[in-house]
Amino acid sequence: MNAHTQQFFITGAAGALECALDLPDPDDGSPRGIALVAHPHPLYGGTMDNKVAQTLARAFVSIGYAAVRMNFRGVGGSTGLHDEGRGETDDMALLLAHMQQQLPGLPVALAGFSFGTFVQAQLQQRLIAQDTPAERLILVGAAAGKWAMPPVPEDTILIHGELDETIALTAVLDWLRPQDIVVRVVPGADHFFHRKLQHIKNAVVEAWHR
Known part of the structure; x- marks a missing residue:
């Protein structure tokens, strides 16, 4: 993402996993939190360098979080x-x-983002079952209708493009309606938020500063 991005590997059940860590400016003190960012579908070109994933990481670094991404x-x-x-x-x-x-x-x-929302929503359900939930879930282009999205906490931040051609907004609304959870719709945005990435960063920053 930038010259200060630290690359590292961890070992999972299937072998080595490539990761990238971005830290806030040391002059601003120690990180105040950890943000894990999950990228879109690997079989359709998704990587941790995806622009939406990078935007999420930058947003968290800007509010003092250590942001970490992983290639699936x-x-x-x-x-x-x-x-x-x-x-x-x-x-x-x-x-x-x-x-x-x-x-x-x-x-x-x-x-x-996209497939990454399915992964993170599932992980949050695991953490809730262990009584150690993440403080907040941020889902961009939630994969409703594509994968069996589990329920999410009511304070989840959901961002979706009005013109998303990959995951229809109607599918997201159908998933959220029984949960009575609000989604932030970005007018004119496609699935990849072309020229609309600032709305993702703003949503994260506003939620934490609030």
Whole structure:
């Protein structure tokens, strides 16, 4: 993402997993939280360098969080094969444990884009079952209708493009309606938020500053 991005690897069940860590400016003090960012579908070109994933990471760094991304199995320097979200959720849980060892005691946010929303929503359900939920879930282009999205906490930040051609806004509304959860719709935005990325960053910054 920038010259200060630290690349590292952790070992998951399917082998090496390539990760990238961005830290806030040391002059601003120690990180105040940890944000895990999950990228879109690996079989359709999704990587941790995806522009939406990078935008989420930048947004969290701007509010003082350590932002960490990971290439899912079979992407970039990560070994293994795509596992339909099961192994990817296991791997994200491993990354969370790794980051909590490096930066103990900090609040955790889970953020994802497209397929990454499925992974992070599943991980949040695991954490809730363990009575250790992440403080907040941020889902951009939530994968409703594509994967079996679980319920999410009522304070989840949901951002969706009005003109999303990959995941229809109507599918997201159908998923959220029984949960009575609000989604922020970005007018004119497509699935990849072309020329609309600032709305994603603004939503994160506003939520934390509020």
